[in-house]
Amino acid sequence: MINTKDQEELFKLIAEYLEKDIECFAIGGTAMMFASYKNTTKDIDLVFKTIEDRNVFIKAIEKLGYSNKAIGNIYDNKRKELFSKPLIYSRGEERFDLFVDSVFGFKLDFLTFVQKHEFIGKQELILFVPIFELLILLKSITRREKDFEDIVTIIKTEKIIDWSFIVKNAIKQKNNLPWILIDLEDTMQKLRSITLIKQKYFDELYSAQN
């Protein structure tokens, strides 16, 4: 577990060990902490633009004592078989899940973000935070322990959720990620007991799936 303050300090430290400036997207619990939805997270999920950027980051965290770990039971089997699965690095209880370009095939648009966090050390580490609708969608893809709880937290905090954006983005990515619509529909069904989701969004998903 890592809290907001420790996370900021850790990124500042990493920026001191980087060999060049790098930019990446923070998703999952890290993004939720930056956006003040929660105070602690189990893992730090980052998506890099290129493998080179990820390698620079890995080199820096290795100097700090983080080492590569097997993906183990963090993700289910269908996700573990994918080429776009993350590299896992950990040190004690802190863990990094490092993706490149996409999250299990879900391509990220690096130009759309709501927050920019710049850690200035020897080099710069720039982290972008996507809009919360995208966080909900990504959480329904990763489907780890506590991901659903995180979605509920976002929904309870934000009054207005743009379900149309979520559904349209999922449909756009269905060729890269075949099970995305099924997973999203499952999550949305569970969320019906907490929030109102119009039937038309389910219909859009069903027609896209067929």
Added chain:
Amino acid sequence: MISTEGKYTVETFAQKNNLTRQSAINKLSKLKKAGLVSVSGGGKQKRIYTLHTKPQKEQNGFYKIVNKYSPDKLNPSFEHYVYGKYTVENAIIDGLLIKDIRTKQAISHLFRHIKDWTKLFRLAKQKGLIMQLHEQYNYARKITKCKTMPKRYKL
């Protein structure tokens, strides 16, 4: 149950939550400590309390610097937080990267406050923005009263 998001005065907050004036002040103070309330006004002006659903963090990046020094104020298109030393020089380079006319207009006023030309040109070189920086400087010289660039950086 405390009322959610919105703007309140002490009186409206007390009325809406069925509290006495003093209880409302105490409650607002606790919420402010938790980062859930921001306050404007004070002194002769009436205090207006803005309630948020999430804790708010004060921004300290590009828009903070631009809106401090430039008479052309910008509406932030993203929240920018910086951990480390972020100066006018960094803001000029970030402004050039944004590539928006209003932003470029606003950053022209930052040339007045440059302290470290070496840093400015080092950052511009890193991002491949030397030509754009000279163009921006020439434009800033026309519309603002700004410092002269040291001769060694002139083209």
